[in-house]
Amino acid sequence: GAVVSQHPSRVICKSGTSVKIECRSLDFQATTMFWYRQFPKQSLMLMATSNEGSKATYEQGVEKDKFLINHASLTLSTLTVTSAHPEDSSFYICSAIPGTPYEQYFGPGTRLTVT
Amino acid sequence: AQSVTQLGSHVSVSEGALVLLRCNYSSSVPPYLFWYVQYPNQGLQLLLKYTSAATLVKGINGFEAEFKKSETSFHLTKPSAHMSDAAEYFCAVSEGDKIIFGKGTRLHILP
Numbered sequence: 001g002a003v004v005s006q007h008p009s010r011v012i013c014k015s016g017t018s019v020k021i022e023c024r025s026l027d028f029q030a031t032t033m034f035w036y037r038q039f040p041k042q043s044l045m046l047m048a049t050s051n052e053g054s055k056a057t058y059e060q061g062v063e064k065d066k067f068l069i070n071h072a073s074l075t076l077s078t079l080t081v082t083s084a085h086p087e088d089s090s091f092y093i094c095s096a097i098p099g100t101p102y103e104q105y106f107g108p109g110t111r112l113t114v115t
Numbered sequence: 116a117q118s119v120t121q122l123g124s125h126v127s128v129s130e131g132a133l134v135l136l137r138c139n140y141s142s143s144v145p146p147y148l149f150w151y152v153q154y155p156n157q158g159l160q161l162l163l164k165y166t167s168a169a170t171l172v173k174g175i176n177g178f179e180a181e182f183k184k185s186e187t188s189f190h191l192t193k194p195s196a197h198m199s200d201a202a203e204y205f206c207a208v209s210e211g212d213k214i215i216f217g218k219g220t221r222l223h224i225l226p
Contacts (some may be wrong), residue, residue, distance in 0.1 A: 041125075043205065043218045044159075093158050097212060102218055104156040104214055106151075 002098045003027055006107035013084055013114055019080045021110045023094030029074035030096035034104065035067075038091040050077045084114040117142045117210045121217035129225045134178075134193040136220050138206030141187065148189045148211035150180055153219075154202050162204075165189060171201075176200070198224050 002027040013019050023033055024113075031052050036044040048069050049057040056069035066088075068080040081088055091111050095104040122137040140146055147166050151159040163174025170182045180191045189206060201224045206217040 006158075033212070041221075043216045046213060049212065070163075091156075095214075103149075103161070103164060106160070108158040109156070111156065 001079055002105040004094065004096050004105050004107040006092075006094055006110050008110060009108060011113070013112070015085055015114055016083055017069070018082045019084055019112060021080070021081075021094075023077045023096070023107050025075045025096045025098070025105075028096075028098040030077075030098065031074060033071060033077040033094055033096045035069060035077075035079050038109075040091075043066045044093060047077060047079075049071045049104070082102055082111065084112070086114045088112065089114045117146060117207050117208045119148075119206045119214050119215065119217040121204075121206050121220050123220055124218065125221045125223065127223040128196045128226055130198055131195050134191070134196045134200065134222065136191040136204050136206075136222065138180075138189045138191065138217060139187050140189060140206075140208050142208060148180075148182065149207040149209070149214065150174065150178070150189075150191050151205045151207060151216075152176075152202050153205065159205065162191070196224050198221075198226070200224055 005024045007022045023110040035047045038044050044096045049064045050069045052071045052072040058064045071077040093109045118141045120139045149164045153159050162178050163172045165172050165182045173179045175222045178193045180223040203219050203221050205219050
């Protein structure tokens, strides 16, 4: 149980275009999902907390207009990287809370490459 | 604010040897602590968690960790390393609904 999926697993896009990444909780409902960014050989950096039916809460230094987050249902959150640039290339990971306090289940990640 | 410090960005052990990955936490309240493993180009998998029950926590793949309040530590151990244990390991502490990660330790297994 507690499976989280992400789609796509890899995406390559041209500079200036927008890319949408989906995060789904497959066998549970998640009122809260999280989006992380991971640079090569580094730890995960929390970007934002996504709450179903409300606006996302962004961490300090994360541009909310560049990283659009939508949590339209209890099983789906999306991250849209708008007007992507090469410096946005990274590994993006989502996670969801299944209801067990203080425990997050992570998706497999999405590798974004902006050329 | 809660934080965790992982000592050693890289640890190498021989196959069959003891694995010890160190983690110290800083928390103003009784913490919830986690160890996650990440294989290349994959997400994170929960190895084990401490939630104020037993101080010795057993996880998957033969790993365990002991919560020591006096030392503010939550070190991860495995009696006998296997080649498949080679991965990145993250210690983490909860802060409300959020999880704060350490910088990670890459475990190398020597044949």
